[in-house]
Amino acid sequence: MASPHKTAAEPETCGPRCSAYIAGTGFEVPDKVLTNADLQKLVDTSDEWIVERTGMKERRVVSDGQAASDLALAAARKALADSDTQASDIDLIIVGTVTGDMLFPSTSCVLQNKLGAARAAAMDVGAGCSGFIYALSTARQFIETGTYRNILVVGVEVLSKITDWTDRGTCVLLGDGAGAAVVKPTTDRNRGIIASLLGADGSRGPDLCMPAGGSRIPASVDSVVQRLHFLKMNGNAIFKVAVRNMAQTVSRLLNTARVRAEDVKLIIPHQANLRIIEAVAKLLRFPMERVFVNIQKYANTSSATTIIALDEARAAGLIRAGDLIVLVAFGAGLTWGGVLLRW
Ligand code: UT7
Numbered sequence: 045m046a047s048p049h050k051t052a053a054e055p056e057t058c059g060p061r062c063s064a065y066i067a068g069t070g071f072e073v074p075d076k077v078l079t080n081a082d083l084q085k086l087v088d089t090s091d092e093w094i095v096e097r098t099g100m101k102e103r104r105v106v107s108d109g110q111a112a113s114d115l116a117l118a119a120a121r122k123a124l125a126d127s128d129t130q131a132s133d134i135d136l137i138i139v140g141t142v143t144g145d146m147l148f149p150s151t152s153c154v155l156q157n158k159l160g161a162a163r164a165a166a167m168d169v170g171a172g173c174s175g176f177i178y179a180l181s182t183a184r185q186f187i188e189t190g191t192y193r194n195i196l197v198v199g200v201e202v203l204s205k206i207t208d209w210t211d212r213g214t215c216v217l218l219g220d221g222a223g224a225a226v227v228k229p230t231t232d233r234n235r236g237i238i239a240s241l242l243g244a245d246g247s248r249g250p251d252l253c254m255p256a257g258g259s260r261i262p263a264s265v266d267s268v269v270q271r272l273h274f275l276k277m278n279g280n281a282i283f284k285v286a287v288r289n290m291a292q293t294v295s296r297l298l299n300t301a302r303v304r305a306e307d308v309k310l311i312i313p314h315q316a317n318l319r320i321i322e323a324v325a326k327l328l329r330f331p332m333e334r335v336f337v338n339i340q341k342y343a344n345t346s347s348a349t350t351i352i353a354l355d356e357a358r359a360a361g362l363i364r365a366g367d368l369i370v371l372v373a374f375g376a377g378l379t380w381g382g383v384l385l386r387w
Contacts, residue, residue, distance in 0.1 A: 061231060061233070062187070062188060062190070062229045062230065062231055063187075063188065063229070063230060063232075063233075063235070063236035063237060063238075064183060064184040064187035064188055064227050064228070064229060064230075064236055064237050065227070065228060065229075065230045065232075065235050065236035065237065065385070066180075066225045066226070066227055066354075066385070066387075067126075067127035067128075067129070067226045067227065067228045068123045068124065068125070068126030068127025068128070068129065068225065068226045069122075069123050069126055069223065069224065069225050069226075069351065069354055069355040069358060070118075070119045070120070070121070070122020070123035070124075070125070070126055070223070070224050070355060071119050071122070071221065071222060071223040071224070071348070071351065071352040071355045071356070072115045072116075072118035072119040072122070072221065072222045072223075073104040073115070073219075073220065073221040073222075073342060073345075073352070074104045074105060074106045074107065074110060074115070074220050074221075075104070075107075076104060076105050076106070076107060077102050077103075077104060078102060078103050078104070078105050078219075079101065079102045080094045080095065080100070080101060080102065080216070083215065083216050086209055086210075086215065087209070087210065087211070087212035087215060087216070088212055089212045089216055094216050097317075097319070098216070098217060098317050098318060098319070098339070098343075099317065099318025099319070099321075099337070099339045099340055100216065100217065100318075100339055100340060100343045100344075101340040101341070102340070102341060102342075102343070103218065103219030103220075103341075103342055103343035103344075103345075104219050104220055104221060104342060105204040105219065105220050106202050106204060106205070106220050110202070111145045111202060112141055112143055112144050112145050112151050112200045112201065112202045112222070113144075113145050113151050113154040113155050113158060113200075115200050115202070115220065115221065115222035116139060116141075116151065116155050116198045116200040116222045116224065117155060117158045117159065118222070119198065119200070119222040119223055119224040120155060120159060120196055120198060120224040121159070122224065123196065123224035123225055123226050124159075124196070124226060126226070127226035127228070129194055129226050129228075131159040131160050131161040132160065132161065132162065132163060133163070133193075133194045134159070134161040134163065134164040134194050134195070134196050134226075135163065135164055135165070135186075135191075135192035135193060135194050135195060136164055136165045136166070136167075136183070136186060136192050136194075136195045136196070137152045137155055137156050137159075137161060137164045137165070137166040137167075137195075137196045137198070138152060138166075138167055138168075138169055138179040138182055138183055138195065138196070138197050138198070139151045139152040139155060139166075139167075139168045139169070139179065139198045139199075139200060140168070140169045140170075140171060140174075140175020140176045140177075140178060140179040140197075140198065140199045140200070140347035141168060141169075141170070141175060141198075141199070141200050141201060141347055142170055142172055142175070142201065142254075142346065142347070142376065143200075143201045143202045143203055143205060143206055143346075144168060144200075147257070147258075150166060150167060150168040151168055151200070152166035152167055152168050152198075153166045155196075155198065159196075161196070164196070169182065171244075171347070171375065171376075171377060171379045171381070172252065172346060172347070172375030172376025172377050172378075172379055173314050173316065173344070173346045173347055173349065173373050173374060173375025173376065173379075174242070174314075174347070174373040174374060174375045174377070174379040174380055174381045175199050175346065175347025175375070176197065176198075176199030176223065176347045176348065176349075176350050176351045176371075176373065177240075177242070177350060177371060177372070177373045177381035177382060177383055178242060178379065178381055179197045179198070179199065179347075180197050180225065180227065180237075180240070180371070180383055181240040181242055181381060181383060183195040183197045183227040184227070184237045184240055184383075187227060187228065187229045188229075190229075193228060193229055194226065194227075194228060195226070195227045195228075196224060196225075196226055196227075197224065197225045197226075197227055197351075198222060198223070198224045198225075198351075199222065199223050199224075199346075199347035199348040199349075199350065199351045199352075200221070200222035200223075200347065200348055201220060201221065201222075201345050201346040201347055201348050202220045203218040203219065203220060203275065203344075203345070203346055204218065204219070204220050206254055206273065206274055206275050207274065207275060208271055208274035208275070211274070213277070213279060214274075214275055214276075214277050214279075216343075217279075217316070217317075217343055217344050218275070218343060218344050218345075218346075219342045219343035219344060219345045220345060221342055221345035221348040221349075221352055222348050222352075223348045223350075223351025223352040223354070223355055224351065225351055225354070234366060234386060235365075235366075235386055235387070236385060236386060237383055237384070237385045238301045238303070238368075238384045238385060238386060239297050239300045239301045239383070239384045240297075240381070240382065240383045240384070241293055241296055241297055241300070241381060241382050241383075242379070242380075242381040243289065243293070243379065243380045243381065244377050244378065244379045244380075245285075245377070245378045246377065246378075248281075248285065248377075248378040249376070249377060249378065250278075251277065251278040251281050251282050251285075251378065252275075252276070252277045252278070252282055252375070252376040252377075252378065253275075253276055253376060254272075254273065254274065254275050254276070255267075255272040255276060256270075256272035256273050257272075257273050282378070283317065283319075283320060285374070285378060286314075286316060286317075286320050286374040286380075287320055287323040287324055287327065288327075289374055289378075289380040290313060290314070290320070290324045290372050290373070290374050290380065290382075291323075291324045291327040291328050293372050293380055293381065293382040294311065294324070294328055294330075294370055294372050294382055295328065296382075297370060297372075297382045297383075297384045298370075298384065300384075301384050303368060303384065305328060305329070305330055307368055308330075308334070308368045308369070308370055308384075309334065309362075309363065309364075309367035309368055309369060310334055310335070310336055310357060310362055310363060310367065310369050310370075311325070311328075311330060311334065311335045311336070311369075311370045311372065312335075312336045312350055312353045312354055312357060312369060312370065312371045312372070313335065313336075313350070313371075313372050313373070314344075314349050314350055314372065314373035314374055314375065315337070315338060315339040315342065315343070315344055315345070315349040315350075315353065316339075316344045316349075316374070316375075317339075317344075318337065318339055318340075321335060321337060321339070324372075336353050336356075336357045336362065338352070338353050338356055346375060347373075347375070349373070350371045350372075350373050354369075354371065363387050364387065365387055366386060366387065367386070367387045368384065368385075368386055368387075369384075369385050369386075369387055370382060370383070370384050371383045371385075
């Protein structure tokens with residue numbers, strides 16, 4: 045079948061036979077690189093341990109004064125340019141983040157103002173590392189119901205600002221970054237999101253959280269002294285759940301859409317740990333050659349990992365029109381989610 049994408053029909057209004065597709069992507073990471081050697085100067089760790097146990101070699105961290113909306117703005121501008129979309133045409137901005145500029149207003153509102161996207165409604169989605177998948181799945185609903193035509197979906201984190209740089213169990217794992225996608229409707233039946241799946245288990249919330257700064261433990265001298273404004277993680281417990289849930293999510297997506305694993309061109313998983321990614325691939329009996337990994341460069345940027353990876357995979361020529369792609373993630377909440385799409 046000839047690829048119809050260059051002339052993809054974009055209906056004026058979306059009907060029941062309309063699907064949502066990603067029309068453009070972009071990402072932004074800070075210039076400042078933090079290597080494993082740099083971390084050795086901060087905590088009792090080694091390049092050997094970090095590479096062997098996580099696959100990470102370096103990560104990016106913001107400079108003083110840089111916040112989530114700054115990275116999000118740069119990523120969003122690239123995605124808008126890539127999709128030939130004007131900021132003034134955006135109907136809705138959805139930002140997946142747990143490290144927004146402030147608790148409120150939402151980072152999506154800050155971004156709306158910076159972009160000059162005056163027509164856009166704006167909301168944040170707090171789903172930890174699954175933030176981009178949750179945001180993309182939400183955008184899909186607004187497109188398929190015909191409510192909106194141009195949605196900007198962003199995953200952004202500035203984890204370095206909530207990292208306890210004395211905790212070797214977490215500080216080596218995290219990085220800052222942002223990715224963005226512009227989502228639009230199409231009647232091209234060979235393109236767009238085919239299935240999406242979201243899940244959560246709130247009983248496991250304490251395994252990955254930032255205890256203070258909300259209404260349960262507001263900021264106080266005591267909360268600062270107790271280091272409660274930093275990310276806390278029970279890494280071992282999360283590892284096992286992450287593997288099981290990401291593998292199950294991919295299987296369920298493929299079953300729902302009646303797609304065979306061998307027909308999937310690329311799985312783009314959340315980049316939390318190379319061993320998690322390899323274990324998921326092994327459970328699915330899916331070859332690592334078709335699993336995208338960039339964890340060595342950026343480490344875990346939480347809600348930004350999958351969209352940064354998608355943009356990099358495109359730039360590397362790994363994704364062509366008509367390819368079946370799976371995005372899958374897992375994170376704080378606990379939450380998980382996946383999206384199967386045809387590019
Ligand atoms: O983004 C979604 C949420 N995050 C995740 O999904 C992360 C999931 N968890 C993980 O990726 C892994 O559990 C970690 C990378 C966090 C830890 O790896 P692990 O293989 O589970 O190590 P461990 O926690 O079992 O620790 C093994 C040893 C311990 O020493 P002892 O008790 O055996 O003497 C740790 O103290 O490694 C030690 N250790 C370190 N050593 C050097 C922990 N962190 C470090 C470190 N450098 N940075």
